[in-house]
Amino acid sequence: MALLLAAPLARAEPGSVQGEVQMSVMGPDGKPQPKADRSGVVVYLTGYTEAPPAEVAHMSQRDKSFVPAVLPIVAGQKVEFANQDVVLHNVFSRSVAHKFDAGKNRPGEKYVETFSKTGIIDVYCDIHEGMVATLVVVPNRAFAVTDKDGRFLLRGVPPGRYPLFAVHRRDEKSDIARAEVTVEEGRASTVTLQLVETRDADAHLDKHGKPYGPRPEYPSQGSKGN
Template sequence: MGDCILKSLALVAVAVGIANAAPAGRVVGKVTVTEASGKPASAEVIVYVVGFPEKGTDGTAATITQKGRTFVPDLVAITVGESVTFPNGDPFLHNVFSQSSTRKFDLGSFKKGESKEKSFPKSGVVDVYCNIHPEMAATILVLPNKRHTRAAADGTFTLDGVPPGTWTVFAYARRAAKPASAPVTVIAGQDATVNLSLVRGAEPPHVNKFGEKYKNSTTTYR
């Protein structure tokens, strides 16, 4: 009986190993960004595939620096379970926070040369702001797998290592009204082509970490 169980487990392990070793395909294409008027526009774009889980790496996967009262970069993608560091490169205090349901946090005020880190255990979109400077905004995409990339300046992208199957490809830009998406069928050892379009809008308004209008600000960030 014990030998039969061991043999069965061995066969399962072999099958899993074969599945994990199955050759993957690629998703390639281009993202076009325009203004609402149809005029060509530029934007930082993250392209990613959903439909299957994949474990992220342990530790820090991205860094968002506070420099010149901006977040640099203002859009990053990580995998569930990974962390983001927030170093302060300005000669004054910053207070990084998020009220997003995916991951609410408040790193408190910290000075130049100091850095804070936050992990993200759940997938979703995390909008990040500074409680001191209302003009500062960034977005973290916490994704279910590692098949994500930043599109090149001309909008082209390549997603390597995508397992065979039918999935959904998304393109995300911070100031787009909504992400663009399209189904894609990936065949092992082949390229699947997907072209997507985004319409860029204005920076969405927000309030501070207390849910109030920023002091000494003429703009209602809500």
């Protein structure tokens, strides 16, 4: 009797999502106006999860700024914060999604933190008030950061219908654009998202919840710590 072998099930070819984020800011008259530079917006899908990549993501402290100022990662991924300046730095967050404090870091020192849960995480330096960044922790690898024209491309998306989000480098209370997108096998879906910046300044408190005051920024003996 002939032996019948079952053919393996064919896996659906992934699709992609491309499009544009149209941004506006509130003008002096209180009305929204188009924003010329639409870079730095994180666009991502939810609805399914993927394991985080093995590689560590990187955010540097350079020229008293976080570089990059916005960093999307997958839940469970590690981020290395490296002090590439000649002054002391700190990395902390008081965001609900993930609270942490790296203490004082000397020039050349690195700090690694694992971010296990999805969410938007505001990152600051407790020494330099003007240093502000955002981590966007997403559930899968279908994410991108827009270019200056607001364009994005998400590759390798399984066929299905998903919520699509866009968030700028702002705090958790600011505007997040949302849409629904249907991804078909082997095809590209096109979406336009509308995002309004609702916050003009990055005013925030220090890691103790108090206003910033003068802080020593150059290394000295015993400078490592809180």
